[in-house]
Amino acid sequence: MRHDFAPGTRLPPERDLSETLGVSRGELRKALATLEAEGQVWRHVGKGTFIGSRRVEVMSLSEIDRVTNPAEVMRARLLIEPMLAREAALNATQDHIEAMAACILRTRSAQTWRQYETADNEFHRLIAQATGNRLLLALFDALNAVRRAVVWGALRSGRQRPPDDHHSFAEHDRIAAAIAQRDLSGAAEAMHHHLRAVQKQLIDPKGPTIPRE
Structure with missing residues:
Protein backbone atom coordinates (compact mmCIF):
# COMPACT_ATOMS: atom_id res chain seq x y z
CA MET A 1 0.00 0.00 0.00
CA VAL A 58 14.24 32.24 12.32
CA MET A 59 13.57 35.13 14.67
CA SER A 60 13.40 38.65 13.32
CA LEU A 61 15.79 41.28 14.69
CA SER A 62 12.97 42.89 16.65
CA GLU A 63 12.20 39.53 18.27
CA ILE A 64 15.87 39.01 19.14
CA ASP A 65 15.96 42.46 20.73
CA ARG A 66 13.23 41.39 23.13
CA VAL A 67 14.77 38.10 24.24
CA THR A 68 18.49 38.87 24.48
CA ASN A 69 20.48 41.11 26.82
CA PRO A 70 23.74 43.11 26.85
CA ALA A 71 25.75 40.22 28.32
CA GLU A 72 24.69 37.89 25.50
CA VAL A 73 25.43 40.55 22.90
CA MET A 74 28.95 41.04 24.24
CA ARG A 75 29.55 37.28 24.35
CA ALA A 76 28.47 37.00 20.72
CA ARG A 77 30.78 39.85 19.76
CA LEU A 78 33.71 38.21 21.53
CA LEU A 79 33.11 35.04 19.53
CA ILE A 80 32.58 36.70 16.14
CA GLU A 81 34.49 39.97 15.82
CA PRO A 82 38.02 38.66 16.54
CA MET A 83 37.45 36.19 13.70
CA LEU A 84 36.35 39.07 11.46
CA ALA A 85 39.52 40.99 12.34
CA ARG A 86 41.60 37.94 11.47
CA GLU A 87 39.89 37.62 8.08
CA ALA A 88 40.29 41.35 7.50
CA ALA A 89 44.04 41.05 8.07
CA LEU A 90 44.07 38.42 5.35
CA ASN A 91 41.86 40.16 2.79
CA ALA A 92 41.76 43.93 3.44
CA THR A 93 42.59 46.19 0.52
CA GLN A 94 44.57 49.40 0.81
CA ASP A 95 41.30 51.31 0.49
CA HIS A 96 39.93 49.45 3.52
CA ILE A 97 43.06 50.18 5.54
CA GLU A 98 42.97 53.88 4.66
CA ALA A 99 39.26 54.08 5.49
CA MET A 100 39.91 52.51 8.91
CA ALA A 101 42.60 55.10 9.59
CA ALA A 102 40.18 57.87 8.65
CA CYS A 103 37.55 56.44 11.03
CA ILE A 104 40.07 56.38 13.85
CA LEU A 105 40.87 60.05 13.24
CA ARG A 106 37.17 60.88 13.40
CA THR A 107 36.76 59.05 16.72
CA ARG A 108 39.62 61.10 18.17
CA SER A 109 38.25 64.41 16.89
CA ALA A 110 34.62 63.72 17.86
CA GLN A 111 33.07 66.58 19.80
CA THR A 112 30.21 64.49 21.21
CA TRP A 113 29.66 60.86 22.14
CA ARG A 114 27.14 60.63 19.33
CA GLN A 115 29.79 61.61 16.78
CA TYR A 116 32.20 59.16 18.36
CA GLU A 117 29.71 56.28 18.22
CA THR A 118 29.01 56.97 14.54
CA ALA A 119 32.70 56.80 13.62
CA ASP A 120 33.28 53.80 15.90
CA ASN A 121 30.40 51.92 14.31
CA GLU A 122 31.82 52.61 10.86
CA PHE A 123 35.26 51.38 11.97
CA HIS A 124 33.92 48.03 13.14
CA ARG A 125 31.78 47.63 10.02
CA LEU A 126 34.78 48.35 7.79
CA ILE A 127 36.57 45.45 9.43
CA ALA A 128 33.67 43.14 8.57
CA GLN A 129 33.59 44.56 5.05
CA ALA A 130 37.33 44.02 4.67
CA THR A 131 36.88 40.27 5.10
CA GLY A 132 35.60 40.21 1.52
CA ASN A 133 32.86 37.83 2.64
CA ARG A 134 29.32 39.13 2.10
CA LEU A 135 27.79 36.54 4.41
CA LEU A 136 30.10 37.58 7.25
CA LEU A 137 29.24 41.23 6.58
CA ALA A 138 25.53 40.43 6.75
CA LEU A 139 26.11 38.52 9.99
CA PHE A 140 27.95 41.51 11.44
CA ASP A 141 25.17 43.89 10.37
CA ALA A 142 22.57 41.73 12.11
CA LEU A 143 24.63 41.51 15.30
CA ASN A 144 25.36 45.22 15.18
CA ALA A 145 21.68 46.08 14.78
CA VAL A 146 20.90 44.06 17.91
CA ARG A 147 23.85 45.63 19.74
CA ARG A 148 22.65 49.14 19.00
CA ALA A 149 19.10 48.33 20.10
CA VAL A 150 19.94 46.34 23.23
CA VAL A 151 23.12 47.92 24.57
CA TRP A 152 23.26 51.37 23.08
CA GLY A 153 19.53 52.02 22.73
CA ALA A 154 19.57 54.38 25.70
CA LEU A 155 22.34 56.53 24.27
CA ARG A 156 21.66 60.23 24.77
CA SER A 157 23.01 63.01 22.66
CA GLY A 158 24.96 65.62 24.56
CA ARG A 159 27.88 67.99 24.51
CA GLN A 160 30.24 65.77 26.47
CA ARG A 161 32.99 64.31 24.31
CA PRO A 162 35.26 61.27 24.83
CA PRO A 163 38.24 61.98 27.08
CA ASP A 164 41.64 62.27 25.44
CA ASP A 165 42.77 59.06 27.14
CA HIS A 166 39.70 57.01 26.19
CA HIS A 167 40.80 53.36 26.18
CA SER A 168 39.44 52.60 22.72
CA PHE A 169 41.73 55.06 20.93
CA ALA A 170 44.85 52.97 21.51
CA GLU A 171 42.91 49.72 21.09
CA HIS A 172 41.58 50.79 17.69
CA ASP A 173 45.12 51.77 16.68
CA ARG A 174 46.41 48.29 17.54
CA ILE A 175 43.61 46.57 15.62
CA ALA A 176 44.14 48.69 12.51
CA ALA A 177 47.93 48.30 12.67
CA ALA A 178 47.68 44.50 12.89
CA ILE A 179 45.32 44.41 9.91
CA ALA A 180 47.61 46.67 7.87
CA GLN A 181 50.60 44.46 8.74
CA ARG A 182 48.69 41.29 7.74
CA ASP A 183 49.14 39.99 11.27
CA LEU A 184 46.21 37.57 11.49
CA SER A 185 46.65 36.43 15.09
CA GLY A 186 47.62 39.93 16.20
CA ALA A 187 44.45 41.40 14.69
CA ALA A 188 42.27 38.79 16.38
CA GLU A 189 44.01 39.28 19.73
CA ALA A 190 43.78 43.07 19.51
CA MET A 191 40.06 42.89 18.78
CA HIS A 192 39.52 40.42 21.61
CA HIS A 193 41.39 42.70 24.02
CA HIS A 194 39.31 45.68 22.88
CA LEU A 195 35.99 43.89 23.33
CA ARG A 196 37.03 42.55 26.74
CA ALA A 197 37.66 46.15 27.80
CA VAL A 198 34.20 47.12 26.55
CA GLN A 199 32.69 44.11 28.32
CA LYS A 200 34.40 45.02 31.59
CA GLN A 201 33.01 48.53 31.35
CA LEU A 202 29.56 47.14 30.61
CA ILE A 203 29.39 44.91 33.69
CA ASP A 204 31.34 47.15 36.09
CA PRO A 205 28.74 48.64 38.45
CA LYS A 206 31.06 51.59 39.09
CA GLY A 207 31.39 52.33 35.39
CA PRO A 208 29.12 54.44 33.19
CA THR A 209 25.56 53.32 32.54
CA ILE A 210 26.22 53.06 28.81
CA PRO A 211 29.50 51.44 27.70
CA ARG A 212 31.55 53.49 25.31
CA GLU A 213 33.66 51.73 22.75
Missing part, protein backbone atom coordinates in the same frame (compact mmCIF):
# COMPACT_ATOMS: atom_id res chain seq x y z
CA ARG A 2 1.42 3.39 -0.99
CA HIS A 3 0.56 6.74 0.52
CA ASP A 4 1.90 10.05 -0.80
CA PHE A 5 2.07 12.81 1.78
CA ALA A 6 2.93 16.44 1.11
CA PRO A 7 5.80 17.98 3.14
CA GLY A 8 4.54 19.19 6.49
CA THR A 9 1.73 16.63 6.64
CA ARG A 10 1.23 15.06 10.05
CA LEU A 11 1.20 11.27 9.98
CA PRO A 12 -1.63 9.35 11.63
CA PRO A 13 -1.08 8.18 15.23
CA GLU A 14 1.28 5.21 15.57
CA ARG A 15 -1.53 2.82 16.48
CA ASP A 16 -3.54 3.70 13.36
CA LEU A 17 -0.47 3.74 11.13
CA SER A 18 0.77 0.35 12.33
CA GLU A 19 -2.66 -1.19 11.68
CA THR A 20 -2.84 0.37 8.22
CA LEU A 21 0.63 -0.90 7.29
CA GLY A 22 0.18 -4.27 8.97
CA VAL A 23 3.29 -4.01 11.15
CA SER A 24 3.88 -3.96 14.88
CA ARG A 25 4.32 -0.65 16.66
CA GLY A 26 7.90 -1.64 17.51
CA GLU A 27 8.70 -2.19 13.83
CA LEU A 28 6.98 1.07 12.95
CA ARG A 29 9.02 3.02 15.48
CA LYS A 30 12.28 1.59 14.12
CA ALA A 31 11.25 2.57 10.60
CA LEU A 32 10.28 6.09 11.72
CA ALA A 33 13.60 6.45 13.55
CA THR A 34 15.43 5.55 10.34
CA LEU A 35 13.37 8.02 8.32
CA GLU A 36 14.00 10.72 10.92
CA ALA A 37 17.75 10.10 10.76
CA GLU A 38 17.55 10.50 6.98
CA GLY A 39 15.65 13.78 7.32
CA GLN A 40 12.48 12.43 5.72
CA VAL A 41 10.30 12.91 8.80
CA TRP A 42 10.58 14.85 12.04
CA ARG A 43 8.90 14.52 15.40
CA HIS A 44 7.40 17.15 17.66
CA VAL A 45 6.80 15.90 21.20
CA GLY A 46 3.11 16.09 21.98
CA LYS A 47 2.12 16.92 18.42
CA GLY A 48 3.16 13.96 16.31
CA THR A 49 5.37 12.98 13.37
CA PHE A 50 5.54 15.15 10.26
CA ILE A 51 6.71 14.57 6.69
CA GLY A 52 9.89 16.36 5.58
CA SER A 53 12.72 18.10 7.41
CA ARG A 54 12.13 20.05 10.59
CA ARG A 55 11.45 23.69 9.83
CA VAL A 56 13.85 26.15 11.40
CA GLU A 57 12.09 29.15 12.90
